[in-house]
Amino acid sequence: MVLLDGKKLADEIKLEISREVKQLQAAGAKTPHLATILVGNDGGSLTYVGKKMESCKEVGFNSTLLRFEDTITESDLLAEVKKLNNNPDIDGFIVQFPLPKHINPNKVIMTIDPKKDVDGFHPMNVGRMALGLPAYVSATPLGITKILERYNITTEGKHCVVIGRSNIVGRPISILLSGQAKTGNATVTVCHSKTKNIKEIALTADIIIAAMGRPGFVTADMVKEGAVVIDVGTTRVTDASAKKGWRLKGDVKYDEVASKCSAITPVPGGVGPMTVVSLLLNTLKAAKNEIE
């Protein structure tokens, strides 16, 4: 069984990115610059944003954090987004979700210039990705394809079962895996809360992508001997024995599933670190104007 070590892979890719940043700088190009808008004081959001900023630093990107109180009006926030759209020094930016309830997240996404949308949430990028055109692919699905690619797991002709159909993971990864790009050409089945026989379908999978956000949902009796299992779940589960009072739990019962797999991602240390590094890859693309 191969442990798909997202942490190690992310470190390797960060090293590659930092080398490329130095080359860009040596050639007189500008340093890639990622900006982040953070509204309010959500604990999870603070952690994620902190990791992203730190990763920027590690690879030599410039990064800017714009923080606003959760009382900011929608129109003021949209004005801030437009400022970033028009700021030539910012190559790409993200708005950290969730937003306060009085702000419509779709309006925010639609206001981001697709050319700076390094989270790949704008319909223009989702559509370009679905049509097989160059696009910013959102970070988690991009991270999954990088794991498959770097660990030489071929997808062509394989049966991939994607459990979950969210806009930021299940939907895009199912499109990518069944598309014609490098980590594509798989036969893909999309399962979700309305699927009746998930166990039966999962058992036919060569590759399982578990992305429904239900801790421990995928059990050993759902996995074929020799399957590859990618666990996208990262639910915080209360655990008094943990220093923080909680632990990250994946959607896969790792302890019982791992021994049946040919390869599996752990949680934490699997898809998570690859998500952050994918954001860096998109920012690098933005700095190099590789989309459109």
Next chain:
Amino acid sequence: MVLLDGKKLADEIKLEISREVKQLQAAGAKTPHLATILVGNDGGSLTYVGKKMESCKEVGFNSTLLRFEDTITESDLLAEVKKLNNNPDIDGFIVQFPLPKHINPNKVIMTIDPKKDVDGFHPMNVGRMALGLPAYVSATPLGITKILERYNITTEGKHCVVIGRSNIVGRPISILLSGQAKTGNATVTVCHSKTKNIKEIALTADIIIAAMGRPGFVTADMVKEGAVVIDVGTTRVTDASAKKGWRLKGDVKYDEVASKCSAITPVPGGVGPMTVVSLLLNTLKAAKNEIE
């Protein structure tokens, strides 16, 4: 076995549209107006465009055909597209494909204002559809959902096998059927040229969407007793006994498959007429400014 009569359904929907046009006119609103750009003299394209124009007339829409020689330059064609974008009398328009080889179809699609893109080919509309936002859905997948809806074929919890992953049929219909809209919530498997065991997978389908453009590909031994079969194929196959010298052939061997099905679309007279009527539905939406 229920024959899913696309011709009859299309006629019903056209009647509904024409009633709505009269209501709009009575309320002082403008008459919906569809424009079509046709480049060159391709026989198939002339037929399709003719049908679309005729259907506009039937429902009381205004329609405009702009024809250009196949020697038109790409930049001149893009200028014509921009003129339609800026013409307030045109609610929606389409550019009939295929285009001559010296014109990049993606450039043309990207130049169309997504708000007038009633073919639903622009990445913005594809992305909006994938994200579950209001969008122009391209005509063939929209027509398929209308057939399922009007014939009360529930998709929730069903296993739909989509054979084909083209940008205009397989990809969008697989997204719609697995999404959360009315004709959605199905478990969807996308098969294509790289799928190894299509027969085995098709046999598990409650609903088969055959959209690979290979005449007679789906045979009786691939279809479960009681399945619903939607045949999207429309290949012109030479046939000396036919008046035109060719016949339209579907992707399904109708003669042997029909008796096993609970419902099936014929070719011609199934999905084809519903595709034209879906374009009318999109144009009506455009006239009513229902998207965005």
